[in-house]
Amino acid sequence: MTALDSSRRGTSTAGRSEPGGVLGREHRGLSVGIVSVVMLIAFEATAVGTAMPVAARELNGVPLYAFAFSAYFTTSLFAMVLSGQWSDRAGPLLPVTVGITAFGAGLLMSGTAGAMWLFILGRAVQGLGGGMVIVGLYVVVSRAYEERLRPAIMAAFAAGWVIPSVVGPLAAGTVTERLGWRWVFIGIPVLVVLPLALALPAIRRKASGPAGPGAPAVPFDGRRIRLALAISLGAGLLQYAGQDLRWLSLVPAVAGAALLVPAALGLLPRGTYRAARGLPSVVLLRGVAAGAFISAESFVPLMLVTERGVSPTLAGLSLAVGGATWALGSYLQSRPRTEPYRERLMVLGMLLVAAAIATAPSVLIPSVPVWIVGVAWGFGCLGMGMVIASTSVLLLKLSAPEEAGTNSAALQISDGLTNAVLLTAGGAAFAALGGGSVAGHTAQGGSHPVAFAAVFLPMAGVALVGAWVATRLRAGTGSR
Template sequence: MTTASPTSVDPVPIPLDDDPGGGVLGGRYRALTLGIVSVVLVIAFEATAVNTAMPTAARQLNGLGLYAFAFSGYFTTTLFALVVSGQWCDRSGPLRPLFSGIAVFGVGLVVAGTAPGMWVFVAGRAIQGLGGGLVIVALYVVVGRAYPERLRPAVFAAFSSAWVLPSIIGPLVSGAVTQHLGWRWVFLAVPALILLPLAVMGPALARSERERPVVRGAAFDRRRTLLAAMAAVGAGLLQYAGQRRDLIGLLPGIAGAALLVPAVLGLLPTGTLRAGRGLPAVILLRGMAAGAFLGAEAFVPLMMTTQRDLSPTLAGLTLTSGGLTWAVGSWLQGRPGAERYREAMIRGGLVLTAVAIGGAALVLFPAVPAWVASVAWGVGGIGMGMAIASVSVLMMKLSTPEDAGANSAALQMSDALGNVLLTGMAGVLFAALGGGSLAAAHEGGGAAGSPGAFAVILLSMAGVALLGALLAGRVRAKA
């Protein structure tokens, strides 16, 4: 989950009135609100459904060794698209990047759904990431341009609410489709689902843009676009080198590091990588929290199917609790009086996240019931809701009106980088510890291979979350 996830905003009441001022579902905004929230709903369903279908897809394509690439490839291209979309929206408005992004996202779904092999499947996921990055930024720009300030919190709350239903039914529907129709239909059905929201919001969005004065934005910042491209290519090369683990992989590994390090330094605020006090530490913790949780989450369904022999449906449902309790954690940090405990909320949330990821690893012991993983993920959801929302609140508190936009972009960039690097690291560990052999062993009815690969991944991600908790005190700005 990145910017369109429930990490972004705390729930607030949605005004449904049709008074002269108009609520978000009043006559003036109804079609636009229903359309953009429906787009988020479809994207959220796809995101939750893919986690459930991915283990089956990777096994049938003989690509478990490349399993993490299917996730990190998406995040890598999203990183580049976030920068491009922001500048495109500033220059010509959100219409073109929004509809272009949806089209590219649909193409990626079709490529992944018809893939004859794992590398083509990964390419499809990368195309999806390009489209998803364009769409996410454009949707936020739509809210800023089409709605008055008094209605924006309600729209963002609706974005968050749009993730709740997919978190509940996404794994169930995806698991059933995977078992009875095949994993390919989890991807191929989504493009059709997105046509209705486009038809609903298209005219309303076009009308809203016509009513705005024509303002030509600044030219593309070529340096920032180049840095984003360097980060994406560098991350991809590092992941490829990690999969090779031989002398042939040494050269792309060096090249990847040479591209990634200066790109990250240029894209994030000064002092981020050393957890400088105040805003730099806030930005860093966003990437650490998101990357650790989602890096672990990518492997939980695979662990449950190969180590505990659960069906795709039941394996996917393991993650449902986290989607629900995330909202609870976000609600807790927004309670009256919680502001004075903001640092403690971040530290406590990251500790809960670390405990949850480590707790999920307990199901690798056959004597531990499989439902323990679901309970653990529910605990992790509470922790992530507390930590991520608190980090967002602190970012705004530490920003001036002039740099709020740039700092918000840096926060999302850290989120994307955390996902790319930590999911990629998990994939390297998985391949190095024999993850590719899991498919043959499981399909052959024998032992599903050593659980060591999953244990190392989960404990490593838990360690990242715990390190974040130790750094939480750095969010206090210098006096």
């Protein structure tokens, strides 16, 4: 799951077309354009994952399978910081344009690759594009939409994930089976034309150039770029070490941590690690919520298939209800009536996430029906819909116009980095307790329920920490 995975699935008041709304005359072209960009990236995320196993097998690259995902993540971290700097200095038009172009080029590189290392290189180029686009779009929202409209457009971003999350895997599976996996990668860049045609002219009219008349000039911060390189390299080394559980892997693990930790502290708002009130807690909450939920969700299908004998298709469908409830959560946070209660709504959302994660492993008990997971995950996605869109809204509310890019990059770094760290930790615990051998088991064979519990229960605890962080979102004295 990439950084846009954290704004996915939702609905909004964007469906209203009254004057002054996000689909009113003033904003209609821009809203349709930027949501089209989100839908493109969402479709890629859901479709490519379906074709990836076949691609790795045909390219004789199964041992390098994980790097096809980590390459996207590590380059996107650098691109987020670069895009934030670029957008604050000169406006988001060029970062979004270059990002979409790189995204499409990376897909073509992967789709035409004759070796696994070329395939991974294409994924790295995709990560550069995706990281630049998401931060650029946040800056567009901060400049082009009044504060009252931001909850609705953020919910519309989430809505852009609904159709791709349903259609993407089915379409990709059909294309992979009938035409081959390459056509999944080669075909998606064709979809780049529509977002470019819709979004770029509208961004040029409403959000290009410096932050605005009278705004201070934003210097290019070379230190942040160096920190971005360090955090990307550190994350890559840690992920490499996590793929190779040998004593020698401690060397890249230590080196990665030595690069990543100080770089993260330098790129995130001061006080993030201690949940200082205001912006630091908003950034921290985004990471805690996304990391706990996505890390747990990654193990749900595997648990259902190996421990309860559910088919892979049904295991995936057990999470499908989450698309609708995430939509509902995003819609609820966008309503004007909920604005005075936003922080309470986010606390409730994190409690729902914690309850869902803690409930999921109950299906390890044979007498518990499998459908409990679907119900629990529906409530968890409802909570995530409330929290994720709200963190975006609060971030822009607490950011000066000339700082929107830098702060948006920090939000996305928190999202992606915490996700990777918690997923690595959960995977290590899972493997240490024998989970690595579950692939050959079914409900009728041996099982490793303790290995799954070691993933879900700590993640539920992390989500509870997120509920506490959500009480510290209001800025106050001593917030730094």
